[in-house]
Amino acid sequence: MSERHKIDARGAFCPGPLMELIAKLKLIEIGDEIEVWSTDKGTAADVPEWCKKVGHDCVSVDQEDDHWRVVVRKMK
């Protein structure tokens, strides 16, 4: 049974949402998902770009009221 983990990186300037995502991916099982909340507008572009390069699945990118919500599935 796959799990969904959450990273609330709203207002996190350093190390930032993508670095947190990369670190967290090392700790979860293949098939698990991570939901990242971010107020950094670059996240909506950076996360899908990185997932494409490295082979993880960027499941969704949604803009909420004051933040972006990005879901990534670990594929390898």
Place this chain on the structure above:
Amino acid sequence: MTKQVLIVGGGLAGTIVANGLCRQLGNQLRNNEVAITMLGATETHMYQPGLLYVPFGRIRESELFRDQRKVLDRRVTFHIDPAANIDVEGNQVTTESGRTYGYDYLVIATGSRIRPDTIPGMEEGAHWFYDLNGARKMRDALAEFEGGKIVVNVNAPHKCPVAPLEITFMLRDHLTDRGLWDKTEITYTYPIGRLHALEPVAQWTQPEFDKAGINYETFFNTKEVDPAAKTITSEEGSTLPYDMLVTIPPHHGAQVITDSDLGAGGWVPTERESLLREGSTNVFVVGDTTNIPISKAGSTAHFEADTIIDNVASLVTEGRWARNYDGKVFCFVETGMNAGTYVWFNYTTPPNPGPPSQMIHWFKLAYNRLYWLSARGLL
């Protein structure tokens, strides 16, 4: 009944908390209304940021260490007996020697550690300066370096997020002074799509690298190192040759955190403003140990510790909460051997580093000694 404050971990964060509590709870300590106990791992306290200077011979190893008992307020009961299990339901900690300590308030300050062993070939093929043995080996390798390709490789997660830039600029100055810069090619790799996690720092760094002739590759997360072929390969599919590989290895939290089932990777899920462990009302987490998405740095530990001191002291003496942590971080950034700048930010204020100056570099050098006042809770 004496209230027991137990601090697990004797690094900077735990030490500031212990000393700060002694300053705020002097009367209560004198009247045996409160007792402060620390469980540490070693009898010495190391100034970790000083490791940056070791490869260049710019600090004496003796300057890095103090006797932990002399750094701690004498009213702290200090045991060199690391925690083996932390039972937050039973409010007790069992140590490696088998002793058990109960507590009314627990402060988890177990820190982080480098894990080069988690990447194939990294231990055999790379140098680093994030521990003393690594810094010594890097110093020796640098002394024998006569030019060639250097890769400065950054991995996630890591503490002291400006140190990778500092070591790169210091390598440039060091090799220039030795007349080797024309024979050297440095490539800096970074896990995300810019040169530093902090966007303003990344924007400042790129033209500085361009001016210095330092190459860079972003979106580089290390998959493996081949020590025989002297290559490093990323998850993204890039392979770089090197003559000397300087890495900032990925970090994990302490094993006791994982063993106690308090958090994957050794990072404890922590509320970002109260600094309480998620689900606990008497367990605080400080410094690198938290899973808060914030810089793992000495200044973070310091500002978090100040908040915890106020809250534990207020809870003990007045039974009420004092204040929340605002996410403050302050970092010096050495931009070479003779210049530096600084950056600060919190949860609501973005960073805005100023232009480097020799004055700030001198202040950083002064802080290398003032640190001991910070650890004692005096600065």
